[in-house]
Amino acid sequence: MIAALQNIEFTPFLISFKLAAITAFVLFCIALPLAWYLSQTRSKAKPFIEAVTALPIVLPPSVLGFYILWAFAPESALGAFFEDAFGVKLAFSFTGLVIASCFYSLPFMVQPLQSGFESLSKNMLEASYVAGKSKLVTLFQVALPNIKPSLLTAIIVTFAHTVGEFGVVLMVGGSIPGETKVASVAIYDMVEMMDYTAAHIYSAIMLIISFVVLLGVYIFNAKQTRRFGL
Amino acid sequence: MIHLSIQKKLQGAEENMKLEAAFSVQEGEFIALRGKSGSGKTTLLRILAGLEDAQGEIIVENETWLSKVATLPPQKRCIGFVFQDYALFENMTIEQNLLFVQKDKALAAHLLELTELTALKERYPNALSGGQKQRVSIARALMKRPKILLLDEPLSALDPQMRNKLQNELLTLHKEFGTTTIMVSHDPSEIYKLASRVIELENGKIIHDGTPKEVLLKTQGSQKFSFEGEVLEIKKVDVIYVAIVAIGQQLVEVVVSTNEAKALKIGEIVRLSTKAFNPTISHSYT
Numbered sequence: 001m002i003a004a005l006q007n008i009e010f011t012p013f014l015i016s017f018k019l020a021a022i023t024a025f026v027l028f029c030i031a032l033p034l035a036w037y038l039s040q041t042r043s044k045a046k047p048f049i050e051a052v053t054a055l056p057i058v059l060p061p062s063v064l065g066f067y068i069l070w071a072f073a074p075e076s077a078l079g080a081f082f083e084d085a086f087g088v089k090l091a092f093s094f095t096g097l098v099i100a101s102c103f104y105s106l107p108f109m110v111q112p113l114q115s116g117f118e119s120l121s122k123n124m125l126e127a128s129y130v131a132g133k134s135k136l137v138t139l140f141q142v143a144l145p146n147i148k149p150s151l152l153t154a155i156i157v158t159f160a161h162t163v164g165e166f167g168v169v170l171m172v173g174g175s176i177p178g179e180t181k182v183a184s185v186a187i188y189d190m191v192e193m194m195d196y197t198a199a200h201i202y203s204a205i206m207l208i209i210s211f212v213v214l215l216g217v218y219i220f221n222a223k224q225t226r227r228f229g230l
Numbered sequence: 231m232i233h234l235s236i237q238k239k240l241q242g243a244e245e246n247m248k249l250e251a252a253f254s255v256q257e258g259e260f261i262a263l264r265g266k267s268g269s270g271k272t273t274l275l276r277i278l279a280g281l282e283d284a285q286g287e288i289i290v291e292n293e294t295w296l297s298k299v300a301t302l303p304p305q306k307r308c309i310g311f312v313f314q315d316y317a318l319f320e321n322m323t324i325e326q327n328l329l330f331v332q333k334d335k336a337l338a339a340h341l342l343e344l345t346e347l348t349a350l351k352e353r354y355p356n357a358l359s360g361g362q363k364q365r366v367s368i369a370r371a372l373m374k375r376p377k378i379l380l381l382d383e384p385l386s387a388l389d390p391q392m393r394n395k396l397q398n399e400l401l402t403l404h405k406e407f408g409t410t411t412i413m414v415s416h417d418p419s420e421i422y423k424l425a426s427r428v429i430e431l432e433n434g435k436i437i438h439d440g441t442p443k444e445v446l447l448k449t450q451g452s453q454k455f456s457f458e459g460e461v462l463e464i465k466k467v468d469v470i471y472v473a474i475v476a477i478g479q480q481l482v483e484v485v486v487s488t489n490e491a492k493a494l495k496i497g498e499i500v501r502l503s504t505k506a507f508n509p510t511i512s513h514s515y516t
Contacts, residue, residue, distance in 0.1 A: 123317035126281050129304045130311045131331040132374065141330070145321035 012186035020162035031109035039117035061167025116150025236286035249434035265431035280304035310371030318355040325351040331373035361392035381413040456503035
């Protein structure tokens with residue numbers, strides 16, 4: 001057992017967490033203005049944008065992965081552009097994995113933020129406008145600080161969801177050790193090779209980390225509710 | 231001097247209606263805006279604040295806030311707005327709520343003093359009572375030294391004692407700052423106490439514009455006093471009829487004739503007046 005633990009290769013975990021952290025950061029920057037816009041707009045385009053945003057929840061990961069792979073291929077316009085402009089190969093690379101994860105986890109960042117913003121008192125935001133504050137100042141100094149539970153939920157769930165993704169990363173990233181082989185794919189490989197000891201250890205680590213993270217979120221949210229009555 | 235002349239189509243409770251209002255306000259006036267719910271009072275305030283758009287014109291001290299060609303955003307209008315539900319910034323302490331509007335520590339301290347909130351300034355809104363929250367909201371609205379202070383039924387959610395206390399505070403603040411004020415209110419005694427002018431709206435149109443005395447006092451001719459009330463019950467006692475009428479928070483019994491009893495309906499709003507004797511006034515010991 002101890003020998004098995006000492007032989008564990010932690011690189012797939014590191015890649016998983018690196019991917020999840022970068023994805024959560026990139027998605028936060030994209031989703032924040034999008035969620036704010038969706039919560040404030042009365043535009044007729046809103047249901048259309050909401051439906052597109054929610055697609056990754058219902059689409060089979062293989063469908064999403066297939067389209068992304070097709071778009072990333074060096075023969076496609078997007079793949080060719082990235083190759084020519086930045087010298088970056090998207091398919092079967094870490095960069096491609098980040099972009100694919102951003103699509104895959106988009107609703108998990110947008111939806112909690114949007115419902116957080118929508119739950120804010122409209123009058124509170126208007127009070128800020130009347131006080132002479134711009135929409136940007138209102139967003140960062142009034143809206144965001146008042147939806148801390150939603151904010152934390154959005155970031156943590158996006159992170160956890162990206163760590164837990166399997167289908168899309170397998171299709172878009174392949175399983176290149178040290179580059180695109182994440183923990184979930186590594187477990188799949190171990191089971192395929194009937195290395196059940198390693199699969200057990202990996203799975204147990206994933207289970208514990210996921211549980212601790214979620215428990216932390218719920219404890220924080222309960223505390224916030226008590227303190228601010230949010 | 232404020233000139234306002236606006237039109238806006240509204241979706242009323244029963245039918246679509248058009249808000250059409252035009253009036254001028256002198257500097258330092260305290261105006262009460264009254265009318266049934268859905269008559270356009272809140273919308274009128276929101277248009278003045280720039281929170282809702284409308285056709286027409288709003289000119290405040292030679293500055294155009296609304297015209298055919300341009301609308302000044304709420305950020306650029308120098309106004310204070312007090313919402314019915316307080317709308318405090320929950321993530322900031324009481325003092326921070328005030329300082330967020332204007333970084334003027336001296337004014338904030340002065341306003342907190344006037345509204346008796348100094349001891350609570352480090353607290354968060356969540357830890358305050360309704361009356362305290364509304365005082366913060368009023369103090370916050372004055373932080374910008376606004377040209378107009380707009381109050382949307384600020385005291386309607388409070389109990390009578392707290393309401394009384396806050397009415398006195400509003401009076402003190404109005405004397406001290408002399409801010410032109412427009413307040414939506416339903417309470418006649420509140421209006422009488424605070425306002426120098428009453429504008430009454432019905433279905434989006436102004437139907438009364440005068441002093442509180444002209445608009446609110448319901449006695450006519452030789453009537454000594456007159457009350458409006460709701461008929462709650464009509465009962466037969468021996469050979470006479472007695473109607474129970476609710477006037478404000480009070481219930482009174484009135485003897486009515488058989489014919490009158492037949493003409494009255496339960497739930498009807500009636501006017502009760504007398505001219506035969508002088509009412510006596512004495513201290514209430516309840």
